[in-house]
Amino acid sequence: MAIMVPAGEGSGLALLRRGESLIAVLDRALGFDLGMLRGHPVFGGMEATVTPDATILRLPAAAPARFQARREGTGWAIEATRDPPAEAPGLRAVPDPGPPPRLALQGAADPGGIVAIADPETGEPIIVATLRAPGPGVATGRRLPEIDLLPTMMGAAVLARSDRVALRALPDRIVVEAAGGALALGAAAGQEPPPRSAALTRLLDLPVAPVPGLLERLRVQLLAVNEAPPLSRGALRRDAAETLLALGMPQEAQAMAGLALREDPRARDDARLILAQGAAALLAGRPAEARGIADPRLPPGDEVDLWRALLSAAQGEPAAAALVAGAPLLLAYPEALRDRLLPVALEAMATGGEAASAARLVTEAVGVPGLDLARALVAEAEGRDAEALAAFDAIGRGADRRQRGIALRRAAELRLARGEIDAAGAARALEQSLFAWRGGAQEVALRRRIAALRIAAGQGQAAFAMVEEATRYFPEDADALRPDLRAAFAAALQTAPPAAATMMFDAHPDLLPEGAAGEAAVLLLADRLAALDLSARAAALLDQAAARATPEARAAIG
Structure with missing residues (x-):
């Protein structure tokens, strides 16, 4: 019709x-x-x-x-x-060397006039290039520092983020240019995001621009927030939060999003705002406050899946397979976000069975800093142990505390697997990494691993000290650490000097493991005391053990 x-x-x-x-x-x-x-x-x-x-x-x-x-x-x-569009070539955006450099939309056989309209969503100017005959549109949008090239069904349209932007219709193409100089086209030549990132669906509006341009954008947004009535500031604060994210200021972005959610009741169902708040909390190191990322009201899409995978990785859950699909999108993110998120995503992929995908992204991430650890993890996954160890050792001497801690741990485990060090040596190396990066579930897991290695090396007393210290530092994990504490306690009774082991038993009789492990530890300690002519102390120890033993174990102790 x-x-x-x-x-x-x-x-x-x-x-x-x-x-x-x-x-x-x-x-x-x-x-x-x-x-x-x-x-x-x-x-x-x-x-x-x-x-x-x-x-x-x-x-x-x-x-x-x-x-x-x-x-x-x-x-x-x-x-x-509602019929899907027929397959046909669309307008193709290519850099035009100028001078000055600009963007050309090729494929427009008969361009018409240029019209400026107001965006019905944001009020920002949209410049539209019409066609005089039915023709192609722009199939996939593109975000540049000064413009958004919008998807169209016919003709071309750019949302101008700079007052310099203009469109010009030439006989064989439509040109997007900037008055007074070159149009900012985003990444430098050779550093463009991979083409497949443009096909991924997005929800957040994260502008890619130099820092001065982002700061000016933020200034204008904050002025708009101050001039708007309190109950209509939700969308404006959301836009400011996204700009703060693009600047690499997650704490400020989380605060801005929180104000929007509290002030404007209509903003509580804004999917972009919900995701921006969760992303900011995750980047600020507060995964417990990043509930918005998992909110069921978020529409399905590649960017939503990516942030959910990043949240899973931050919580120590498997996320490599989910990251493979969305990680190319990180290469199209603003520099501050890209440099912070891409190393973490690639490291999770390399250690989660997706080393081939991680290796491809590392190759595509030209000029992105902080990827040395990801390259080392890929080398380890591909069996290039000598190369991986050399890289781990170099990172272990670096200044990045997070990467330094991971590199020290991976190097110790790899040397243990290759037989270059024993369990005691691996435990010493891992203990050094404790001081590189502290806190959270990762430190608890590391302390449990060190304790297990100490037990394997016959150093039960050191293992018990390690786990007991963890229960004091992380009281919320005390119940989960209880089995490790009991195992280390039994090992300490068997390997510590008899006098020290007896004092440990007197101080912590409730930690003696139940069953055969506890019986064996007590009996061995009693034998060691008897060998030192401390028969009375050995008998008292056995009496204490028998009093709390099961009926089946009591006979063996007797």
């Missing part, structure tokens, strides 16, 4: 979607009445805005509804349909 628009010969048309609306832009000011469409089942809600040089038609219609157009005489027939 279509409507006829008598735009005249040579008129240009562009078609696009913004939010829940389909928009048709004509490069002519037309004086027609939409009253005849009132009550129409498809076009009844259409609105028209006429400017001195353009006509903008806006039709509320949820996706996947789309516009398509054809020429009929000197006018345009515009049809609303």
Whole structure:
């Protein structure tokens, strides 16, 4: 079902979607009445805005509804349909060397006029390039420092984030340029994100721009927040939170998102705001407050899945397989976010059975700092042990505390597996890494591993000291550490000097393991005391053990 628009010969048309609306832009000011469409089942809600040089038609219609157009005489027939678009080449964005450097959209055979409209979602300017004949649109949007190249059904449209931006129609292409100099095209040559990252679905609006540009964007956003009524600041604060994330300021972004959620009741269902709040909390080192990432109200998509995988990795849960799909998106993130998240994601992939995918991303991440540990982990996973050990040792001498701690631990475990050190040597090496990066579930797991190695090396007393210290430092994990504490206690009774072992038993009789392990430890300690002519002390020890032993064990002790 279509409507006829008598735009005249040579008129240009562009078609696009913004939010829940389909928009048709004509490069002519037309004086027609939409009253005849009132009550129409498809076009009844259409609105028209006429400017001195353009006509903008806006039709509320949820996706996947789309516009398509054809020429009929000197006018345009515009049809609303839900049919998928026919496979056809679209406008292709390529760098144009200029001078000055700019962006060219190739594939527009007959460009029409250029029209500026206001974005119905944000109020920011959108510059639209129309076509005089039915033609291609932009299949996939692209985000650059100064513009967003928007997806369109026909023609081209850019959301301008800078006052310098302009569109110009040339006979064979449409050019996006900046007045007074080169258009900022994002990453330097050779550092562009991989093409597949452009195909991943996104929810957050994380602008890629130099720091001065981001700070200016933030200044304008904060002014808008201050000028808006309190109950309508939610979307404005959300935008400011995303800019703060792009600047690498997660604490400030979390605070800004929290204010939006408290002030504006309508913002509590804003998926972008919910995800921005959770992402900021995760980046700020507060995974317990990153509940928004797992919120069921978030729409399914690649970016949402990526952040959920990053949260799982931060909580020590398996996440490598989930990261493989979304990690290329990190290469298209603002530099401050990319440099912080990409190393963590690649390390999780390399140690989680996805070393091949991690290796490919490492190769594509040209110029990204902090990937030495990821490269070393890939080398280890691929069996290049000597190369991995050399890299671990170099990182262990570096200044990055997180990577230094991981490298020291991986080097110790790899040398133990190769037989270059024994359990005691591995325990000593791992103890050194305790001081490189402290806190959280990782330190608890490391202390348990050191204790196990100490037990294997016959150093039960040192193992008990390690686990007992962990229960004091991490009281919330005391119950989970109880089995390790009992095992280390039994080993200490068997390996510590008899006098020290007896004092330990007197101080912690409740830690004696139940069953055969506890019986064996007590009997061995009693034998050692008897060998030192301390028979009375051995008998008292056995009496204490028998008093708390099971009936079956009591006979053996007797």
